[in-house]
Amino acid sequence: MSTRERILSEALTLFSQRGFDAVSVRDIARAVGIKEASLYNHFANKQAIFDSILREYADRWGSLFSRLQLTGEDGQFTVDERTVAMYGQMTREQFNAMAAVLFEAYLKDNINVKLRKLLTIEQYRNPDIAALFKRLSFEDSLTFQTALFGAMIRAGLFGPTDPQMMALAFFSPIFLLFYQYGDQPERFEEARAVFTRHIDHFHEKYGAPAPKKGSTL
Amino acid sequence: MSTRERILSEALTLFSQRGFDAVSVRDIARAVGIKEASLYNHFANKQAIFDSILREYADRWGSLFSRLQLTGEDGQFTVDERTVAMYGQMTREQFNAMAAVLFEAYLKDNINVKLRKLLTIEQYRNPDIAALFKRLSFEDSLTFQTALFGAMIRAGLFGPTDPQMMALAFFSPIFLLFYQYGDQPERFEEARAVFTRHIDHFHEKYGAPAPKKGSTL
DNA sequence: GTCTATACCAGGATAGAC
DNA sequence: GTCTATCCTGGTATAGAC
Incomplete structure (x- = not known):
C-alpha cells in the first residue's frame, strides 16, 4: 500500500x-x-486529501449496484429490459439473499460505513457533499428497488401496489438500522435479527396471496 | 431575550x-x-455553550410527547392504561392528524430541526451525544408508536400484526424524509406530499378489513 | 456586563538539507 | 520522498478599564 x-x-x-x-x-x-x-x-493541502477521499472512494459504491446487475446511465440507475426479466423470475429466497447483500454493504463494508459516516457529518457544509450523501445513503437504493419491485409486481411475485412506496417501506427501516447500530459493530448480530424480522414482516404484508395453500397474511 | x-x-x-x-x-x-x-x-468557555444547548433544548423534545398524552417515566416513554383506552377509540382521521403533528415536529419545528442536525453531525464524537441523537431522532418515536399500535390492534383498528415492525414501517420513512428534505425547507410541500402518500399506503397495507363496504386493499 | 488589549498556543503550510 | 526548522494565522481565553 x-x-x-x-x-x-x-x-x-x-x-x-x-x-x-x-x-x-x-x-x-x-x-x-x-x-x-x-x-x-x-x-497540496488538507482539503485536497478530503476531496480525494470523496472522489476515489465514492466510486466503490457503484460496484455494489453492478454486482446487482444494474445498468448505470448518467448517474441515474435504471434496470434494463433483460434485468427486469431476470428479476421477474426471482424466488423469494433469491430476493432475500439480495436484501442480505444490501444490508451487509450498509452495515459491514468498512469503507462504505466510514464514507457514509463522513458524509453524514459533513453534509450540511456543502451542497455537493449533501447530494453525494443522499445518493449514497438512500437515493440509489430507492431508485433501484422501485424498478425492482415494479418488475416483481408485474411478474406476480408481489401483490399489486405502489412500487415507490413499497421500496420506501422496504428500505427505510434498513436506513434507520444504520443509525441505530452503525456505531456499534459489536452489536451487528442484534441488528441482523431486527433486519430478519423486518424482511419476514415485509413478505407478510406485501407477498402475493399464496398460489395454492392457505393464507399467509 | x-x-x-x-x-x-x-x-x-x-x-x-x-x-x-x-x-x-x-x-x-x-x-x-x-x-x-x-x-x-x-x-466559562466554548464547550460550556455547547453543553448548555444540549441540556436546555433537549427538554423541548419531551413536550411533543406530552402533547400526545404520553407518560414519561425514567426517560422511558410508556403509554398508561387510560391513554391506551383513549387510543383504542381513535378514528383513522384522528390517527392521521397525530401523524401530521409528528411529521411537522420533525421537519418544521426550527429548534427541533437544528438540534437534530447538531446531534447528527456530532454523534460520532461522544457516546452521550450518540445516545441523545438516537433517542431524539427515532427511539422515543418508535417506543411510543409501538405502544400506540399495540393498543390500536387490540381495539381492532388495525389487523393483527407485530406492533414493533409496524411502528418501524410507519416511522422509518418519516425518518428518511428528514434527511432527504431536512436541508431544503423550501421543498417542504413536496416532502408533505410524499408523507401523505406514505400514510395512505400504510393504511392500505395495515388497515383492518373494512367492516361493511368493499375492500380497500 | 461590555469593551480594548493582549497572552498564548495549535494548526496549516513552506524552505531547504539529506 | 522524508526529515528538521520555522513562519504565520487564527482561535481560545484572560486582564483590567469603563
Whole structure:
C-alpha cells in the first residue's frame, strides 16, 4: 500500500470519526507514521486529501449496484429490459439473499460505513457533499428497488401496489438500522435479527396471496 | 431575550450548520453582536455553550410527547392504561392528524430541526451525544408508536400484526424524509406530499378489513 | 456586563538539507 | 520522498478599564 493510499485510508478513518475540522494534519501524519511536512509531497493541502477521499472512494459504491446487475446511465440507475426479466423470475429466497447483500454493504463494508459516516457529518457544509450523501445513503437504493419491485409486481411475485412506496417501506427501516447500530459493530448480530424480522414482516404484508395453500397474511 | 439566550440561540444555529469545531467563539460573538470577551461573562468557555444547548433544548423534545398524552417515566416513554383506552377509540382521521403533528415536529419545528442536525453531525464524537441523537431522532418515536399500535390492534383498528415492525414501517420513512428534505425547507410541500402518500399506503397495507363496504386493499 | 488589549498556543503550510 | 526548522494565522481565553 503506497504512502498516498495509506494517507487516504487513515484520513478517512479520522474524518469519519471527528469530521474535517476536528482532524489536524498532524493527526493524519501521526496515524500514517510520517511527519506533517511529508504529507505535502502527496497532497497540496488538507482539503485536497478530503476531496480525494470523496472522489476515489465514492466510486466503490457503484460496484455494489453492478454486482446487482444494474445498468448505470448518467448517474441515474435504471434496470434494463433483460434485468427486469431476470428479476421477474426471482424466488423469494433469491430476493432475500439480495436484501442480505444490501444490508451487509450498509452495515459491514468498512469503507462504505466510514464514507457514509463522513458524509453524514459533513453534509450540511456543502451542497455537493449533501447530494453525494443522499445518493449514497438512500437515493440509489430507492431508485433501484422501485424498478425492482415494479418488475416483481408485474411478474406476480408481489401483490399489486405502489412500487415507490413499497421500496420506501422496504428500505427505510434498513436506513434507520444504520443509525441505530452503525456505531456499534459489536452489536451487528442484534441488528441482523431486527433486519430478519423486518424482511419476514415485509413478505407478510406485501407477498402475493399464496398460489395454492392457505393464507399467509 | 437575554444575552445568554441569544448566545445559545445563535450558537445552536451555527453549530447545526458547521459543527462544534468549525464554529469559532468569534463567529458566535459576531452573530450575537457582542465582542468575544463578553461571551465569557455568560459561559466559562466554548464547550460550556455547547453543553448548555444540549441540556436546555433537549427538554423541548419531551413536550411533543406530552402533547400526545404520553407518560414519561425514567426517560422511558410508556403509554398508561387510560391513554391506551383513549387510543383504542381513535378514528383513522384522528390517527392521521397525530401523524401530521409528528411529521411537522420533525421537519418544521426550527429548534427541533437544528438540534437534530447538531446531534447528527456530532454523534460520532461522544457516546452521550450518540445516545441523545438516537433517542431524539427515532427511539422515543418508535417506543411510543409501538405502544400506540399495540393498543390500536387490540381495539381492532388495525389487523393483527407485530406492533414493533409496524411502528418501524410507519416511522422509518418519516425518518428518511428528514434527511432527504431536512436541508431544503423550501421543498417542504413536496416532502408533505410524499408523507401523505406514505400514510395512505400504510393504511392500505395495515388497515383492518373494512367492516361493511368493499375492500380497500 | 461590555469593551480594548493582549497572552498564548495549535494548526496549516513552506524552505531547504539529506 | 522524508526529515528538521520555522513562519504565520487564527482561535481560545484572560486582564483590567469603563
